Amino acid sequence: MKEVKSSSVEVHNLTVIYHRKPVLWNIDFQLPEGKLIGIMGPNGAGKSTLMKAILGLVPLNSGYAKIYDQDLKDVRSRVSYIPQRQTVDWDFPATVKDVVMMGRYQHRGLFGRITAKDKEIVDEALEQVAMQSFKNRQIAQLSGGQQQRVFLARALAQQADLYLLDEPFVGVDASTEESIVSMLRSLRDQGKTLIVVHHDLHTARDYFDWIVLLNASLIGVGPLDEIFTDEKLRTTYSGKLTVLSQVGDRLREKNFPVREK
Amino acid sequence: MNSNDLWIVFTAIAVALICALPGCFLVLRRMAMVGDAISHAVLPGIVIAYLLSGSRNTMYILPGAAAAGMLVTVLIEWLQKRLRVQSDASIGLVYTLLFAIGVILVTAFTAQTDLDQECVLYGEIAYVPFDMMSIVDGGFSAPRQLWIASGLLTVLIIVITLGYRGLYLSTFDPGYATAIGISVVFWHYILMSMVSLAAVVSFESVGAVLVVALLTGPPAIASLFAKRLPLMLLLACVFGVLACVFGYLIASFLNASISGSIAVVIGVLYAFSLVIKKIFF
Numbered sequence: 290m291k292e293v294k295s296s297s298v299e300v301h302n303l304t305v306i307y308h309r310k311p312v313l314w315n316i317d318f319q320l321p322e323g324k325l326i327g328i329m330g331p332n333g334a335g336k337s338t339l340m341k342a343i344l345g346l347v348p349l350n351s352g353y354a355k356i357y358d359q360d361l362k363d364v365r366s367r368v369s370y371i372p373q374r375q376t377v378d379w380d381f382p383a384t385v386k387d388v389v390m391m392g393r394y395q396h397r398g399l400f401g402r403i404t405a406k407d408k409e410i411v412d413e414a415l416e417q418v419a420m421q422s423f424k425n426r427q428i429a430q431l432s433g434g435q436q437q438r439v440f441l442a443r444a445l446a447q448q449a450d451l452y453l454l455d456e457p458f459v460g461v462d463a464s465t466e467e468s469i470v471s472m473l474r475s476l477r478d479q480g481k482t483l484i485v486v487h488h489d490l491h492t493a494r495d496y497f498d499w500i501v502l503l504n505a506s507l508i509g510v511g512p513l514d515e516i517f518t519d520e521k522l523r524t525t526y527s528g529k530l531t532v533l534s535q536v537g538d539r540l541r542e543k544n545f546p547v548r549e550k
Numbered sequence: 551m552n553s554n555d556l557w558i559v560f561t562a563i564a565v566a567l568i569c570a571l572p573g574c575f576l577v578l579r580r581m582a583m584v585g586d587a588i589s590h591a592v593l594p595g596i597v598i599a600y601l602l603s604g605s606r607n608t609m610y611i612l613p614g615a616a617a618a619g620m621l622v623t624v625l626i627e628w629l630q631k632r633l634r635v636q637s638d639a640s641i642g643l644v645y646t647l648l649f650a651i652g653v654i655l656v657t658a659f660t661a662q663t664d665l666d667q668e669c670v671l672y673g674e675i676a677y678v679p680f681d682m683m684s685i686v687d688g689g690f691s692a693p694r695q696l697w698i699a700s701g702l703l704t705v706l707i708i709v710i711t712l713g714y715r716g717l718y719l720s721t722f723d724p725g726y727a728t729a730i731g732i733s734v735v736f737w738h739y740i741l742m743s744m745v746s747l748a749a750v751v752s753f754e755s756v757g758a759v760l761v762v763a764l765l766t767g768p769p770a771i772a773s774l775f776a777k778r779l780p781l782m783l784l785l786a787c788v789f790g791v792l793a794c795v796f797g798y799l800i801a802s803f804l805n806a807s808i809s810g811s812i813a814v815v816i817g818v819l820y821a822f823s824l825v826i827k828k829i830f831f
């Protein structure tokens with residue numbers, strides 16, 4: 290296993306089984322601090338499950354996950370999670386501001402008073418994602434990209450050190466994607482760690498410092514250049530293409546800029 | 551309107567409010583069916599508690615029926631999680647079974663219970679003014695049902711106010727809630743307890759049919775217009791009150807079933823609201 294000086298996330302021997310079907314199998318890795326890290330793999334590879342396992346949202350069948358060398362429950366306030374946008378019901382009676390304010394619940398607890406400082410932080414977060422002018426709008430009346438930015442603002446308002454983002458670019462137009470990426474980079478430059486589930490192999494090379502390749506078991510983890518090799522990508526994505534493997538190969542040959550290296 | 555009419559309307563309103571508040575969270579969680587299930591399944595709880603204690607005293611009936619409500623919640627969860635029965639199927643299974651047991655008990659023991667199918671389905675709100683009581687001897691006297699409903703209403707308001715963030719976040723985004731250390735399961739059971747209690751207390755006065763209508767109708771109407779959750783809670787209460795007042799007026803005018811009329815008014819309000827929403831919003 291690749292040793293990392295100061296690790297943000299450490300996963301050891303992690304196995305998750307849903308209804309007798311192993312979804313994550315014996316995963317072992319350490320991720321560094323202060324990096325933009327991509328988790329990649331085909332549909333159903335267990336990427337979302339891996340995030341949930343790290344966050345303690347699914348029961349583990351074996352192994353453990355540590356964050357900043359501590360148990361999750363001791364570092365919750367340093368961790369922010371941005372679920373896949375489709376997992377919540379956007380037809381909910383809440384305004385943009387309400388949702389972003391949820392990022393402050395962690396600091397205020399269930400009963401603590403919302404302070405002027407919290408409101409300031411929420412405003413700042415909205416500013417950063419350029420959603421200030423929408424703050425009193427009901428979330429049902431937002432576009433997909435705007436919803437994604439609201440989720441991002443909520444995470445920003447939480448002022449965490451580690452961010453786990455599940456497919457933040459789905460249904461987002463190119464310019465929004467660009468602005469999200471530059472926001473993620475600036476967070477990284479402030480020393481925060483960002484772990485992002487991502488699908489697009491073209492852009493991944495450009496976005497991430499580190500990569501985790503996953504297909505139920507761990508295929509590779511490390512700095513982008515070491516991991517983004519043709520062979521590893523093939524292993525990661527091939528299992529899913531049994532029938533279509535030849536077509537898949539063609540497509541990959543055409544599409545992967547990796548090949549040109 | 552004489553004082554009897556007023557007591558009936560007040561009781562209906564109190565019942566509408568205790569249903570509307572937890573009902574909002576049920577509707578937002580798309581769990582209206584569970585409300586349906588609980589409101590039917592409290593029946594065997596009520597009957598069994600009644601047969602065991604031999605009295606209609608709410609002190610015995612409430613815990614019995616609330617236990618039945620919780621039993622439904624647990625059974626549904628168990629069928630879904632452990633046996634992987636589809637969610638609508640598991641709900642349907644559990645509540646028809648429990649309700650059927652309740653009906654059998656009621657019919658088999660009618661002589662002992664003075665409960666009958668009629669009152670199970672439609673309640674007996676018209677008789678509310680004949681069962682008056684006062685908290686201190688010789689003090690202010692009001693229908694027993696109204697006392698109980700107002701007591702529960704107070705409890706619900708306190709729980710929802712104190713537990714607002716927990717209920718809110720675990721309803722909107724359970725994943726995020728868990729990630730920041732809020733126990734979604736805990737708040738689920740808090741909500742289910744509130745629904746069970748509301749169902750039990752309402753059941754006696756308005757019957758199974760109207761409980762469902764009150765739990766889901768006013769919140770569903772409110773959700774059409776409310777931009778924020780506090781407004782939705784408020785609007786649901788307002789629509790609940792409106793339905794009771796108009797339902798009662800219609801019932802006395804036509805000399806028809808009170809709870810039936812209230813349920814009809816809720817339906818009409820909902821249809822009307824849909825149209826208004828389409829046109830103006």
Ligand SMILES: Nc1ncnc2c1ncn2[C@@H]1O[C@H](COP(=O)(O)OP(=O)(O)OP(=O)(O)O)[C@@H](O)[C@H]1O
Binds near residue numbers: 338339
């Ligand atoms: N709650 C659940 N119950 C049962 N099986 C599940 C559950 N959640 C996920 N799975 C299964 O676990 C596997 C991994 O799912 P997961 O959502 O982690 O994949 P993913 O890599 O995030 O996929 P995608 O790219 O489609 O988001 C899938 O085969 C899925 O069917």
Ligand SMILES: [Mg+2]
Binds near residue numbers: 336337338373455
């Ligand atoms: Mg996923």
